[in-house]
Amino acid sequence: MWRKSKPYLLLLPAAGTIILLFFGGIFDGLLKSFGYFPAIGETELTFAAYDSLLHSGSFWESMALTLRIAALSSLLSAVIGALVALALFFLNDSMKSASPKAWHRLFQLPLTIPHLVAGYIIVLLFTQSGFVSRLLAAFGWIDDITDFPVLVNDPFGWGIILTYAWKEAPFVALMLYPVLSRIHGSWREVSRVFGAGNWQFVREVVVPVMMPAWAIATFIVFVFTFSAFEVPYLLGVTYPSVLPVYSYQLYTSGTLSDRPEALAVNMILAAITILLGLVAYYFSKRWNVLKGWG
């Protein structure tokens, strides 16, 4: 009896904590999104919040903005991250054991910077009176502050996209690099025997090898940027706002009737992220990318 139930008892504290604190909170939110507030005498379950959300223009605008920002940030991080990983790979190849270790460390620096700080770095760089604008003015490429495009707190979300590109590109590179380092030097020699140049080697050998990890890393960045709050809260505009910020605005608007709607936005967000997570998990299992993730 003890032998059989032992692993479950060992799992109980961790799983129980997550169930109670995390899923309990989600369930609590789910009930309240149906208008269940026993504290103020509301015990009937209704779909009113979902109904009014799905019929409101601002919700769909928010959804479109969120998808656009997540898609552009993940694509941009994917491209930069892959270039970084490839550069490090070829550098290692040509320098053998000199100093690439320290460079790897340096490349991971943006990963350790908190999101709010990363957002503020982008503010200082890309506001109309920011550092990039000053540099352009010094080179005489622009004459006035207003010649510089509005890239921060803009309705399109460029500031948010730039912040994510800076922070998540090293993440993509970090996911790709171990995969690339599995490519043996001998493969390169074989490819040369068959007459392949550098570019052909990249296209025929390196890219196929890194493809699965690349796709998964990009997907993880997409799911994260889809549901993150801090950066769009700092760098976005009040309207339209991304879904997490939209939910927060509704939650703190002051009127109690907006709260079920805020929680309904959360539930929709949760459903989407679970779905995306399952897709990512399925493919990573199939392609065997996330070793050690179970």
Added chain:
Amino acid sequence: MKRHPRLLSLFVFITLIIFIIVPFVPLLLSSLSFGWRWPDVLPESWSFRTWEYVLNDGRTWQAVGISLWIALIVTAVNILLAIPAANALVRYPVRGRWLFEAIIFAPIIIPPFISVMGIHLTFLRLGLTETVVGVVLAHIAPTLPYMFRAVMISYQTLSVDWEDQARMLGARAVPRFFHVVLPHLLPGILAGASLSVLISLSQYLITFIIGAGQVVTLPILLFPFVSGGDPGIASAYSLLYAAIAIAALVGMDAALKRYYQLNKASQGQAKGVKP
């Protein structure tokens, strides 16, 4: 590319500098400037005004202390929860393994603020809002999966034979854990702890919802400045905040290296004594 390693490495080096280092330059300049008007690339005059303000303000150090305190408690709780769970999942035939993994890894995929916003009113009723305990409870879900994963990887490389051998030599469960299992898990625990501390340090929204402005961690203190406050002070706070996050990480790394060195030294001694 083989023919121009110099050129390539120079190119990569310059790109690296532009991409990683240059973004910090305006942050540093802004924190040291005194009135930095638009077309000037460098500030006209320099001053330590913002750093004096930030470093002399008692709230700064209080926020640093509370942030680290919360991160440490969260990490300690995570270690206690993760070790038995990882042990069970790696070494025992568990039915419904996927379900347990799904439960523990779920907070990586589903954003934690969804759960925290849902549980907010319940926390309010229980008197957990505006308290450090409440914030710690809110920080556990987003950090535990990373600790769990790190410990799980360590367990995968620890053969049961080692413990069996210790058992044969007469070691009971507790010494077996502290002398055989724990030393092997330690690198994994430290890796998980760095992630746990880093993630706890960077939580803004869930700390704000549960702490309700009363539990002032670094991001809570920073936010009003970066969203339209004095740019100089915002920059100084940002640099301090980033430095503490990096220092926490580097500190863990150094602790790990030191541990290995000490281990090597003691092994060397043991070898020296043996013959």
